[in-house]
Amino acid sequence: MQTHTFLRRAAAGLAVAAALTLTVAGSAGAAPAPGPSYDFSDCPALPAGADAARWKCEVMTATGSLTLGNRTLPEFAPMTVTHAEGPMPDGSRGQVWGALRSAPTAVPGGLSGSPGGDRSPALGLSVQPEYGGRSDFYTVGDDMGLFTVRYRALGPLLPRGCVIGAGETPVEIRLKRVGPSERVSKNPPVIKFAAADDTFAVPAAEGCGPLGRVLNDRLGLPAQTGNAITLAALYTYRTYDQLPPR
Structure with a gap:
């Protein structure tokens, strides 16, 4: 990806994150503006013997741009990722996946790929991210770990099983932080950051029936x-001893 293109997308993403922080600021007294609400209901169960006071449930809400092959989504639907991390009883680092939630995002051009092609209901095309089965969110410097994603392709003419990154070939994203992080709030703890990756490969869609070749x-x-992804994100956490009992 060209540097000026990346910086333009990152700047646009940061503008979105700045708008989302109004929700956090609203928690200090003013009525909150529309934005992410930090729901900890997807926090996973702790491993046996884990110390609840030393394990954090982390929730990240992000939006940004996504390029898959030759199609770019200038702004994908907000995505929320929840996971937990902390020390295992033997002292090693532990992680437990929670959930990835996001609404579908329309693909410009739809199935026809032509300008305005997405205006035809029958030729509409959207993609929706789903967890790909593997993640590692321990950060080392600007390297923010990895997570794998599948993109479900949705449209009136496509079967439900149409997926980009199906089976053993999910999309593997390795995010790098872009610029400094910013602490938005101390209570609750909220951090704003930008991240990106333009090094990942994207496999062909599978399970798409007769239109599979057309889609690909x-x-x-x-x-x-x-391929590329840029994120403008807000991140918060609670230790498990601060979470309500289940």
């Missing part, structure tokens, strides 16, 4: 290069 041609898949 329209998206330019499989694509080993040219």
Whole structure:
């Protein structure tokens, strides 16, 4: 990806994150503006013997831009990722996956791929991210770990099983922090940051029936290069001893 393109997308994403912080600011007294609400109901159960006071449930809400093959989503639907991390009883680092939640995002051009093609209800196309089965969120410097994602392709002419990154070939995203993080709030703890990756490969869509070849041609898949994601994110956490009992 060209540097000026990346910076433009990152700046746009940060503008979205700045708007989302109004929700956090509202918690200090003023009525909150529309934005993410930090719901800890997806916090996973702790491993046996884990110390609740030393384990954190972390919730990240992000939006940004996504390029899969030759199609770019200038702003995808907000995505919320929940996981837990802390020391295992033997002292090693532990992590437990919680959930990934997001609404579908329309693909410009729809299945036809032509300008305005997404205006036809029958040719509409959206993608919705789902957890791909593997993650590691321990940060080292600007490297923010990895998580794998599948993108479910949705449209009136596509079967429900149409997925980009199905089976053993999910999309593997390795995020790097872009610029400094900013603490928005101490209570609750909220941190704003930007991150990106333009090094991942995207496999062809599978399980798409007779239109599978059309879909892959329209998206330019499989694509080993040219894919990219930029995130503008807000992150918060609670230790498990602060969470309500279940």
